[in-house]
Amino acid sequence: MPRFSVIVPAYKVQAYLHTCLSSVLEQSFTDLELIAVDDCSPDACGTIIDEFATRDPRVRPVHLNENGGLGRARNAGMERATGDYLIFLDGDDELTPHALRAIAGRLAATEDPDILVYDHARTFWSGETVRDVRAAQLTEEGKQPFRLDDRPGLLKIRTVGWNKAYRREFIEREGFTFPSGHCPDTAWTYPVLMASETIATLDRVCVHNRQRRQGSMPGAESRARLDIFDQYDRLFTYLDDHPELAHWRPALFRRMVGHLSAVFRGPGKLSHDDRPEFLIKSRAHYGRYHVPGGVPAPSREWLRHLLVRLGSHRAYRTLWVADRVRRGTAALGTALFRGVRAAALRLHYWVQRLLPVRADRAVFSSHGGREYGCNPGALEDAFRAHAPGIRTAWIAAPEHHHTVPTPTRKLRPDTAAYWTALARSRYLVGNVPFDRRLVKRRRQIMVQTQHGTPLTHMGLDLREHPATARDTDFAELLRGADQWDYCLSGNRHSTLVWERAFPSDYTTLEFGSPRNDVFQRATSVDVARLRETLGIPEGKIAVLYAPAHRAYRRSQRSTLDLERVLRRLGPRFVLLTRAHHAYGPPLTPQSAGRLIDVSEHPSIETLCLASDVLVTDYSSLMFDYAGLDRPIVIHADDWETYEAAHGTYIDLHTFPPGAVARNEDELIDIFATGHWQGSRSAQLRAAFRERFCPYDDGRAAERVVRHVVLGETAGLPTVVPLDERHPVPSAADSPPRSLGSSSTEDPVTLLLASVSSSGVSLPTVDGF
Known part of the structure; x- marks a missing residue:
């Protein structure tokens, strides 16, 4: 009996099926069976599956006589599964490296729960990979395992079958199967989550979900979207048959409304001819399944509920335009405020530059406003120790202020105090360029500390490596180097690199790396x-x-x-x-x-x-x-x-x-x-x-x-x-x-x- 039965339905995915099946078979965790189901695909999917089966005995090919859709194909795979856990994977998606090892480890750590929910990332045809925005729901902190009542936020996770591992014994005991239709995951995911006694989470991307480059929805596939109403009928029928789950009705009603509005508003999901029928059915489902507590408090979701409740696109568009006008007015006010504030700060900085430079002030920054540390942090500490007459300030975003020592003044970027410090402090110490709007004054001293001995090419040397240089503005880079009075170096190698890669009239201080003191x-x-x-x-x-x-x-x-x-x-x-x-x-x-x-x-x-x-x-x-x-x-x-x-x-x-x-x-x-x-x-x-x-x-x-x-x-x-x-x-060398x-x-x-x-x-x- 293998640990995992990985079930892969395949229909018109011949261009991606090799990658999908290989991502399973090349996992570092090998205790698995791969059940690949050819859903009577008209392309070469069946042949590809058979080729993999001849090369690897863990592949179990299944060929269906007629196309029955995603749900039927998954059910066919479940009927033949022998593993402890069921894992579903669409034929154009893929498992990430070592995903099964991570899943197996998490299952063991949480004592084999009914369901393990893990994360995914969307991979676009452009090469971009974006992790799911709801990943915070998969935190592994707190009670493990748990029931859905303990973590209702899991209902916000995408309702798909392939982001979970299911204990086969639990699925068979409860009699769960995928329904037919275009959207079988809706009527599968919610009942499975509600029925499970033990759930665990894995905060790790285990699946790359491919987002294909495609145009508007063809008519036949657009009609298939209307299947969503049958799926919600099945879901609420399941609730009727299980009265102990009635407390989930308001939450599922809100999820239904959000789902219906997303389909209607999504570009290319419905054809023009199908949109009126979709709204009529949406209004009917709203009235049929509405329960007290199902409508959220006034928020950004109120328009979605009105769209589904009224079933009128014209009323929705009128209210949408009014809301956009309201938001636009607020955005305009915010933009005007920001513009006035920016102008005021520029004027403030100009005025401060007319005042004398303060010889007893020094301002420090590391990596453009991050934590207190690196060479600037070591020097700030040395300023207080060896030049106590100098008052020091540290530039950092508010979330990093707790890392700054108590005696050091904390400066928030782009505030009046920030520009005052840049305009009037005698010493400016940082390991990356300061604000490009800074105008260095004649009596100011700028110390560029750098942040390590260079192994890879830096500065002007990057011109030969466009992949690394990317959008580097070399003119701005040289302008920044022209402001340096001193550049720190930890060794002769660094000195030679800095002076060649950042050619300007500064003094190199080959004194060592302060952060290593x-x-x-x-x-x-x-x-x-x-x-x-x-x-x-x-x-x-x-x-x-x-x-x-x-x-x-x-x-x-x-x-x-x-x-x-x-x-x-x-x-x-x-x-x-x-x-x-x-x-x-x-x-x-x-x-x-x-x-x-x-x-x-x-x-x-x-x-x-x-x-x-x-x-x-x-x-x-x-x-x-x-x-x-x-x-x-x-x-x-x-x-x-x-x-x-x-x-x-x-x-x-x-x-x-x-x-x-x-x-x-x-x-x-x-x-x-x-x-x-x-x-x-x-x-x-x-x-x-x-x-x-x-x-x-x-x-x-x-x-x-x-x-x-x-x-x-x-x-x-x-x-x-x-x-x-x-x-x-080291501790190994110490008693x-x-x-x-x-x-x-x-x-x-x-x-x-x-x-x-x-x-x-x-x-x-x-x-x-």
Whole structure:
């Protein structure tokens, strides 16, 4: 008995069926049967199914003698299914990589519920992929599993059969089958959800739902849309037969009204001749199934209810026009207000530029108004420590204000206070260009901190790589560089790159990377506390996995099968995944407690301190991590492609920071053999560290402040030689020590508190 029976009906999808069936058979979870149903398709679907069946014994072909529609084809597949769970997939859609593994893991974690609801994304012919806007309903927090009464928001999820896994025993016990007709999912989804005793959710995209490029609806298919009324008749008949579910009537009535209005208003869904009949039937269904509580309070949905209730398109259009006029008037008022406000701010900025520059003011920004952190965060902390006469301010959106230290003034972008600070502050410190409307004054000093040592091409060098450069305005880029007074550099390599890629008349300060100062000042106790707050079990080896973004991929999902890697490495290892915002690796219970997603963690320095080894491909994090003198492993499975698309300054195969793997198996072998921490890896890391971390001795920020603010050119803190530096060791190299009771505080707060007496600066950063 397989775990899954994947049922794929096929009718006129010959162009997509290969991809669909392959997406099932190539899953990393292999305990499945694929029941492919040829719904008497007039094209080559039946032949394609038979070809797959001859190549893979898991494929069970079914050929129907006549076309019966989607519901009948699915029912034919269910009759032959033997798996624990039923999964439906349309013939032009596809499963995402490792989807079945994630589903299987979630089912095990929630003790085999009747239904597991998972997410999907729409894929358009243009190549765009858009996740469902109702994904928030699939949160895995709270009670698991649950009943629909506990999470009624699930009714807002699309009423389709292919975004759920169904326990076959439950479906057979309740006697559920798909109805006939054009819209069988409506009369299937709601009864199944209401009848189930246990439901669970999986917050992961498991299906790519193809959106075909097509014109208006042909007449025959438009007529088929009228089947929706029969489907709602079946749904409310089911409620009549199950009086214990009567409390769902108001909600289902609202869903019906929304569905009917969406079909009527949707472009190309109904032909012109069918629209009057559709409205007449809609009005009849409104009167037939209306119940107290079924009409929502006045909101943006009131017009939809009037459309269905009145059954008059003319009245609907009249009310729609009136509502549009009302909204247009409000929008015009808002636009006028914004225009007046913008003009007032421009005037305010102009007036402020006429006033003297304040020598005791400094304003900082990181990544255009994000969290407090990166090099600007380290310098802001150093300003307060070494130039206490300077009053500092931090530019950040309101949702990031909680990350800014209490003594630092918080500035919201595009406010009067923001423009005052930009106009009158002596020091402007940031790691990306400031507001392009900024006019730098003669007495102002701008410090460009950058945000890491460059591996890929930057600045003007991107002109040779249009896929990465995209819409870069190189004239604006040079105008911004012309405003710099100082540009920070962590090493000679960075100095040469910055001065070539951003040619202008600034002074390069080759003093080191301020954000890495904490690596030399934190203690083993700090590391142990950070690991505890991240949930890393004592005695485990924590691997930080931080892949880089690739401009040439539409999908940014990692090519590594993280579950397989963890299984092969064994129980000694824990994996911290620092994914790009578009990655989202699955967290499944086979590795519960060992696969920790830290993609949203605000401080990359914290994660570096807590880990024992870094695994990356082309992230510039490797240059910072080398300052910790901890093992680094490179997973370069597409180096040639990456180099061609992005351009690189360094060949990682020739000059790596540690062991290099060309594929997943080699990566596993590097850890299995201990090569990741062997003598050869240590030699490579030492050479890499000598080249790229010559000044990262814990006092880089102090050197910058003393030179830029205090005007010191001689007597700056002497750089500590590499062999005399002692970065905090990893937990694997430190003896265990008691930490007392566990804390639920933020790890950054903990570390700041624990090392404040020694003057440690711990900025947060999300800039890799």
